[in-house]
Amino acid sequence: MTDMLDDDMTQAHTDLFSKFDPLIEMRRDLLSTGVTDPFGLVMERVISPTVAICNGRETILLGTYNYMGMTFDPDVIVAGKQALDDFGSGTTGSRVLNGTYAGHKAVEQALCEFYGMDHAMVFSTGYQANLGIISTIAGKGDYIVLDIDSHASIWDGCKMGDAEVVPFKHNDIEAMEKRLRRIPEGAGKLVVLEGVYSMLGDIAPLKEMIAIAKKYGAMVLVDEAHSMGFIGPNGRGVAEEQGCLDDVDFVIGTFSKSVGTVGGFCVSNHPKFEIMRLVCRPYVFTASLPPSVVATACTSIRKLMHAGEKRAHLWENSKTLHKGLRDAGFQIGTEEPQSAIISVIMPDLERGAAMWEALLHEGLYVNLARPPATPANMTLLRCSLCAEHSAAQVQQIIGMFTRAGKATGIIG
Template sequence: MSDLLSKFDALAAERAGVLTAGVRDPFAIVMEQVKSPTEAVIDGRDTILLGTYNYMGMTFDPDVIAAGQEALAKFGAGTTGSRVLNGTYQGHKACEEALKDFYGMDHAIVFSTGYLANLGIVSTLAGKGDYIILDADSHASIYDGCYLGNADIVRFKHNSAEDLEKRLRRLPPEAGKLVILEGVYSMLGDIAPLKELVAIAKAHGAMVLVDEAHGMGFFGENGRGVYEAAGVADDVDFVIGTFSKSVGTVGGFCVSNHPKFEILRLVCRPYVFTASLPPAVVACAATSIRKLMHAHDKRARLWDMSRKLHGGLIAQGFRLATATPESAIVSVLMPDQETTVRMWQALLELGVYVNMSRPPATPAGVFLLRCSLCAAHSAEQLEAVLQHFERAAAETGLFRQAAE
């Protein structure tokens, strides 16, 4: 009998080889206690969290927690139903109203996760005979949305306006076209040149969807994302986002000014056939979103922390994925998987948690330690992080290895 899991044997062997070297499993970390947005207990040790996407530090905001506690007491633990059946509570509508106010858009739809938002919107918008044109480095949820639908998929080189235009020129002018972009790309922390890309898409008659999962909260005057900072809001048809980054809870959404947008509630399968978010979650999200409308000081602090971490690591001799700080993600390039794992473990033992990233999550041949800053990080924590990076590099011989 054929073993359906045998196709993963090579990956299992690779993982086993790493772990037999006395290394912790980077993908099986347990947070024994979470003390704040920036500190947790891991392996019994106080640890600075530098890999959580908790950009605006909203997970422990007192107003957010109070809203969740009140909704939990009034509406119970869950909805046990889809949004189109019994799963729409007052809180779901309030959350969508908060999103419309935050983005200045006419329509908002909330999904149970950010993954489902991309899966649902992408697969529903573009069907047979249509084309989806997407950046080659697009998130897995975007690719999965493409695969769930029936549209033809066209990839263009990462952040290349020239390649996007070349691909669009080859498509039938009368065909439906959806160009999908991301404000911030989560692996390298680089941002898309949205002004150029959106202009090209519109010149070729395409609709534009921008995923602002990692841009919401601190890009643009109102924190709406890179598309706002780039001044292309009037030319973007759909914005996708998530609650699991800057908002500080879980869920996903899409906002739009399209006059026919509401029909998506009846035809989008990952919306129709998924249980809705628990009342406490949407109450937390709505409160957090409304507070983010006035988070100018937090945005300024987050940018300051990003510049300091980026500059500090460069000064120590680390190679970073971007020449300048482009977002709250600072990715440190590593030469290979073994070195990446050893550096990751050395940092963890020193009391710093970062994300270890490798292909296929990253581009082919790219290994990195991904740092995600939080507006709640203190100057003392940032200084400790820089010291621990320097010490971890010395313990693992990273710079000596690079010199050889």
């Protein structure tokens, strides 16, 4: 009996943090080598979309997702300040209670015009947009077919909605069709895809995939977080670029990348879409975005409708950096530049961290991405270019990578 009680006491005192021990050990081993914590960088001052003060020195920013450089746009700043003066610092309420201000309706109208769609619904973050929309439209008894490399917010939306989740190999059209073929006739089906996948910066063959989804009677949701504002003739994303936007049922996006602030959204032409405002829990039970945030987002979105020159310059930056790093001897995640993300593949986490720190000493900040967030357990140095990077800065970046790569032995 005593032994039994001892066992019960041992179980009762199990440390709930013990499941994180392998990660704690990995982090301890990494920091014991003397490298700066790559996940604890502090920006002491931000000077522009492309430059900040980090660790007391001026640093070029190449890991911020600020693709169109809107964070310091003068019109955006003015709009935010004016809304702060006129409406105060926050709404202190949900959108279905007191949290809908004129600015929330205005930004949703701007999104409708940007995408040429009938309905737009704004969330407090991009993560929440995926969580809310996916969990609400696909529930118990429904099926979600999704790319295995889908973002964490997509996976979490699937889990919260309790639908049957059927993943397929990354960007594999045949594998996707095979999964759809096996779903019982008459079941609700949702295919979830991304325009640009954030780890390697590769794009999806949306045109072919959406055609197959429709063949099997599935609805289609495309997350265009990393392409909105940049890819496509009007910046509407990969679906627009590939000529299949009209076949997409739901487009998910975020304000925290090309738009330059924070928030998320879903646009749709579905005639019943407005009921989502009453049934989507992450929308109903969360305070709405502050007036200053929706004002900056609205101004930014309207300017992105006419940002053809900035898009063209960003493409040039992407092509130049991709070629420069490949010519220097680095292994890049894609054969050709497909987006504003250029991922440099590292041999392992330790050498990836050493290279990250060497770049920081050069005056360059990039993202260190590690397993399990990365595909195939890769360690990546993920670069996200900005339309405000000058051609001279891109050449400077290539030189920094080359010097750091030689110093750490990553390239010969």
